[in-house]
Amino acid sequence: xxxxxxxxxxxxxxxxxxxxxxxxxxxxxxxxxxxxxxxxxxxxxxxxxxxxxxxxxxxxxxxxxxxxxxxxxxxxxxxxxxxxxxxxxxxxxxxxxxxxxxxxxxxxxxxxxxxxxxxxxxxxxxxxxxxxxxxxxxxxxxxxxxxxxxxxxxxxxxxxxxxxxxxxxxxxxxxxxxxxxxxxxxxxxxxxxxxxxxxxxxxxxxxxxxxxxxxxxxxxxxxxxxxxxxxxxxxxxxxxxxxxxxxxxxxxxxxxxxxxxxxxxxxxxxxxxxxxxxxxxxxxxxxxxxxxxxxxxxxxxxxxxxxxxxxxxxxxxxxxxxxxxxxxxxxxxxxxxxxxxxxxxxxxxxxxxxxxxxxxxxxxxxxxxxxxxxxxxxxxxxxxxxxxxxxxxxxxxxxxxxxxxxxxxxxxxxxxxxxxx
Amino acid sequence: xxxxxxxxxxxxxxxxxxxxxxxxxxxxxxxxxxxxxxxxxxxxxxxxxxxxxxxxxxxxxxxxxxxxxxxxxxxxxxxxxxxxxxxxxxxxxxxxxxxxxxxxxxxxxxxxxxxxxxxxxxxxxxxxxxxxxxxxxxxxxxxxxxxxxxxxx
Numbered sequence: 001x002x003x004x005x006x007x008x009x010x011x012x013x014x015x016x017x018x019x020x021x022x023x024x025x026x027x028x029x030x031x032x033x034x035x036x037x038x039x040x041x042x043x044x045x046x047x048x049x050x051x052x053x054x055x056x057x058x059x060x061x062x063x064x065x066x067x068x069x070x071x072x073x074x075x076x077x078x079x080x081x082x083x084x085x086x087x088x089x090x091x092x093x094x095x096x097x098x099x100x101x102x103x104x105x106x107x108x109x110x111x112x113x114x115x116x117x118x119x120x121x122x123x124x125x126x127x128x129x130x131x132x133x134x135x136x137x138x139x140x141x142x143x144x145x146x147x148x149x150x151x152x153x154x155x156x157x158x159x160x161x162x163x164x165x166x167x168x169x170x171x172x173x174x175x176x177x178x179x180x181x182x183x184x185x186x187x188x189x190x191x192x193x194x195x196x197x198x199x200x201x202x203x204x205x206x207x208x209x210x211x212x213x214x215x216x217x218x219x220x221x222x223x224x225x226x227x228x229x230x231x232x233x234x235x236x237x238x239x240x241x242x243x244x245x246x247x248x249x250x251x252x253x254x255x256x257x258x259x260x261x262x263x264x265x266x267x268x269x270x271x272x273x274x275x276x277x278x279x280x281x282x283x284x285x286x287x288x289x290x291x292x293x294x295x296x297x298x299x300x301x302x303x304x305x306x307x308x309x310x311x312x313x314x315x316x317x318x319x320x321x322x323x324x325x326x327x328x329x330x331x332x333x334x335x336x337x338x339x340x341x342x343x344x345x346x347x348x349x350x351x352x353x354x355x356x357x358x359x360x361x362x363x364x365x366x367x368x369x370x371x372x373x374x375x376x377x378x379x380x381x382x383x384x385x386x387x388x389x390x391x392x393x394x395x396x397x398x399x400x401x402x403x404x405x406x407x408x409x410x411x412x413x414x415x416x417x418x419x420x421x
Numbered sequence: 422x423x424x425x426x427x428x429x430x431x432x433x434x435x436x437x438x439x440x441x442x443x444x445x446x447x448x449x450x451x452x453x454x455x456x457x458x459x460x461x462x463x464x465x466x467x468x469x470x471x472x473x474x475x476x477x478x479x480x481x482x483x484x485x486x487x488x489x490x491x492x493x494x495x496x497x498x499x500x501x502x503x504x505x506x507x508x509x510x511x512x513x514x515x516x517x518x519x520x521x522x523x524x525x526x527x528x529x530x531x532x533x534x535x536x537x538x539x540x541x542x543x544x545x546x547x548x549x550x551x552x553x554x555x556x557x558x559x560x561x562x563x564x565x566x567x568x569x570x571x572x573x574x
Contacts, residue, residue, distance in 0.1 A: 058456075060452055060455040060456060061452065062448070062452055063448065064448075064449070091519055094515065094519060095515055098477075101473065101478070102478065105474070105478060116431065117428070117429050118430035118436070118439075121443075122439060124443075125439055125442040125446075128442065130473070130474075131466050131469060132446075132466065134470055134472075135465060135466045135469045138465075138469050139465070141519055142522060146532050146534075146536075147522035147523075147527065147528035147531065147532075149527075150458075150461060150465060151458060151461060152457065152462050152465075153456065153458070156453070156456040156457070157456075157462050157465070160449045160452045160453040162449075163445060163446070163448070164446040167441065167446035167449065168442050168446050170441060170445070171441055172442075174441075175435060175438050219489055219501070219503050219504070220507070224504065228508060228511060231508075232512055236515060239516070254550065255524070255547070257532065260542070270536060271537055272535055272536070273535055274533075274535070277534030391537055
């Protein structure tokens with residue numbers, strides 16, 4: 001057989017650490033982390049109640065909506081937990097993913113590149129797997145920092161990209177799980193963690209081509225490499241978790257978009273869009289502001305003073321963003337169910353809440369019948385004992401337990417209750 | 422069965438598994454093709470793959486090899502400092518990789534619209550974080566040298 005061209009020569013790869021055992025250790029960690037990402041990601045889509053118009057940002061989803069269900073309002077921290085896990089675990093998996101890809105990179109330069117139909121097809125599934133996982137991490141991480149260097153819809157890209165990944169991941173798992181289990185059994189992790197650099201030997205030659213034919217002497221022990229990957233992952237976890245968990249940990253989230261410390265005034269907590277950015281003018285929110293309530297048979301127009309004169313309710317509820325950050329605040333306002341009753345719409349199946357915002361994907365959102373009837377679903381007028389600030393949605397905003405942050409519409413202008421949708 | 426193995430190169434299970442991938446992923450790609458910007462999304466998909474395999478991976482590998490060569494010592498040598506460079510570079514590099522938009526402020530406009538805040542503080546934090554990580558690493562290396570010397574005496 002002719003000699004393979006560089007970099008397809010097996011002698012290119014020099015690391016004495018690469019081998020099926022090391023790859024399988026990273027694989028085993030991903031086998032816990034990735035399903036968690038898939039589960040929280042799919043739930044995150046369901047949380048938008050895409051069955052209600054205009055909530056669905058991926059109307060072309062087709063069969064991928066098969067599992068959607070009426071999103072619950074309890075426990076109140078459900079969306080907060082889901083989204084915190086999705087973003088925090090995702091960031092913590094970055095080093096594991098990169099280490100896993102590092103460990104198998106010789107396979108990319110297999111020679112000859114294709115030896116059978118089966119191999120050709122499997123290599124296509126691997127390209128889909130690696131392409132989609134990188135695509136998902138890049139789009140997710142950049143979206144969490146509101147950085148959009150692209151002109152496509154994040155929601156479409158991230159949802160369909162996820163399904164490309166799910167398909168390829170299931171196949172990869174089916175084909176490689178036996179190899180992973182076999183490889184893990186060949187070496188004891190505990191024994192490996194006791195070996196320093198002097199005892200770090202390459203893994204025995206393997207049929208996968210991961211073990212270097214001519215390895216360099218080790219410059220780090222296998223224990224050191226595993227420790228480094230673990231420490232990086234835990235480090236990123238520690239730098240991220242605070243923006244979801246809050247409290248003292250928030251100040252540890254040094255690089256998180258909504259981490260760091262905020263002041264202690266009632267309205268000092270993160271926002272996800274400012275009044276100025278969506279064109280809210282002061283005169284629209286002044287004494288002339290009216291809330292338009294519409295039912296199927298009656299309509300009302302209510303001033304903020306009239307809303308203040310209605311029975312007020314106060315609840316501690318989290319506000320949690322798709323980007324992963326969340327914070328608990330004490331919200332005071334009128335029950336959305338009470339507003340429904342005012343226009344004879346107690347039995348409404350949905351309410352379309354429209355904002356004063358000029359344009360933007362979330363200038364309006366619909367809430368479900370279950371969300372309307374939850375006692376803790378409020379049209380909030382105050383937060384933490386003070387009137388809402390402009391950036392938090394003055395004169396009135398929605399706050400619904402366990403709903404995605406963007407469905408808690410700010411600067412509410414009109415609420416249209418609908419009987420059946 | 423043997424005929425399949427001969428023509429296909431693997432068993433029925435392999436074939437079914439690959440078909441499952443092409444069915445699910447293929448359908449997702451069809452859904453993507455219906456979206457507003459399918460070509461652009463495809464380019465980003467391909468770009469992410471190429472950027473890792475042919476940019477990020479070779480760059481960090483070549484850097485690592487250069488450092489290892491520059492040191493010229495075996496890994497078991499007690500004066501080896503390579504990991505006292507590797508570890509802080511990796512930790513700070515990962516932080517940069519994940520949060521570069523905020524650190525560099527390339528998203529400053531959308532970030533201000535979203536949060537009401539500027540991005541300036543992130544660069545300062547990153548510099549301080551980098552300095553701290555490298556300082557700790559250097560201090561640990563000095564300690565190790567001292568211990569080694571004391572043992573040699």
